[in-house]
Amino acid sequence: MSPGPRPIVFLSDYGLDDDFVGICHAVMARISPRSNVIDLSHAVPPQDVLRGALALHRSLPFLPTDAVVLAVVDPGVGTPRLPVAVETARHGRLLVGPDNGLLSLAWLQEQGVRSAVEIASPAARLEPVSTTFHGRDIFAPAAAHLAGGMALKELGPLVDPRSLVALSLPKAGVEPGEVAAEVLAVDRFGNLQLSGRVEDLHSAGMEGVQRLDLVAGGRSIPLRRAATFGDVPEGALGLIVDSSGWLAVVLNRGSAAEMAALGAGDAVTLRRTVSS
Numbered sequence: 001m002s003p004g005p006r007p008i009v010f011l012s013d014y015g016l017d018d019d020f021v022g023i024c025h026a027v028m029a030r031i032s033p034r035s036n037v038i039d040l041s042h043a044v045p046p047q048d049v050l051r052g053a054l055a056l057h058r059s060l061p062f063l064p065t066d067a068v069v070l071a072v073v074d075p076g077v078g079t080p081r082l083p084v085a086v087e088t089a090r091h092g093r094l095l096v097g098p099d100n101g102l103l104s105l106a107w108l109q110e111q112g113v114r115s116a117v118e119i120a121s122p123a124a125r126l127e128p129v130s131t132t133f134h135g136r137d138i139f140a141p142a143a144a145h146l147a148g149g150m151a152l153k154e155l156g157p158l159v160d161p162r163s164l165v166a167l168s169l170p171k172a173g174v175e176p177g178e179v180a181a182e183v184l185a186v187d188r189f190g191n192l193q194l195s196g197r198v199e200d201l202h203s204a205g206m207e208g209v210q211r212l213d214l215v216a217g218g219r220s221i222p223l224r225r226a227a228t229f230g231d232v233p234e235g236a237l238g239l240i241v242d243s244s245g246w247l248a249v250v251l252n253r254g255s256a257a258e259m260a261a262l263g264a265g266d267a268v269t270l271r272r273t274v275s276s
Contacts (some may be wrong), residue, residue, distance in 0.1 A: 080111030172196035190255025
């Protein structure tokens with residue numbers, strides 16, 4: 001662990017049009033003024049817990065291991081869902097956020113949870129607690145207190161890690177000559193991240209196949225395997241392995257999502273083109 005206060009990594013669906021992010025920064029600065037706050041993203045689609053969890057999952061290997069990860073995508077704010085802080089089993093990472101699955105892909109990546117607490121201590125929160133802005137009143141203060149040296153157990157009572165809400169990523173279905181997947185996310189460039197990996201293509205016997213069909217909603221669209229965007233002719237769809245190791249459908253200099261009329265949650269099949 002580095003000397004001094006821990007850094008804080010902040011992810012949310014707050015956007016930047018309002019003052020939510022700035023207020024959370026101000027709260028953290030009052031509590032742990034020497035902590036470096038890294039804004040991972042505040043552009044998670046509103047209330048999209050899975051998209052936020054995926055962002056943490058992709059980013060975690062690149063974050064400082066001593067950072068306190070603060071994540072707020074919380075459609076259940078003010079309901080009985082618990083505000084929690086967890087310590088991961090592998091590296092002892094500290095994660096703070098709502099118990100709605102948002103943190104789960106990160107702690108699953110870390111071989112589970114070593115310890116978890118409910119953020120309930122008045123000393124770790126801003127009182128009185130609003131029913132609509134737990135980012136300000138619970139999560140940001142708790143993250144800052146942890147960054148400043150407060151022990152996890154001081155935040156509140158222990159929570160059984162087995163009771164924490166966990167998301168599960170949809171898995172690709174593999175058959176000879178085809179891979180059935182789901183669109184996990186669409187990024188701002190319109191790239192379609194799929195719930196499949198290159199190993200799924202290998203298992204389907206399509207390791208060296210360069211031309212495939214993207215089948216969705218009764219339509220079949222030709223795809224070309226490529227190593228990068230520039231390998232795909234302009235105006236054509238390509239299939240690449242993205243920077244996180246997932247299969248992704250891309251359009252060189254355009255939006256694959258718009259061209260294919262697909263979005264998050266849609267089912268697709270990658271199928272060997274008959275001629276290949």
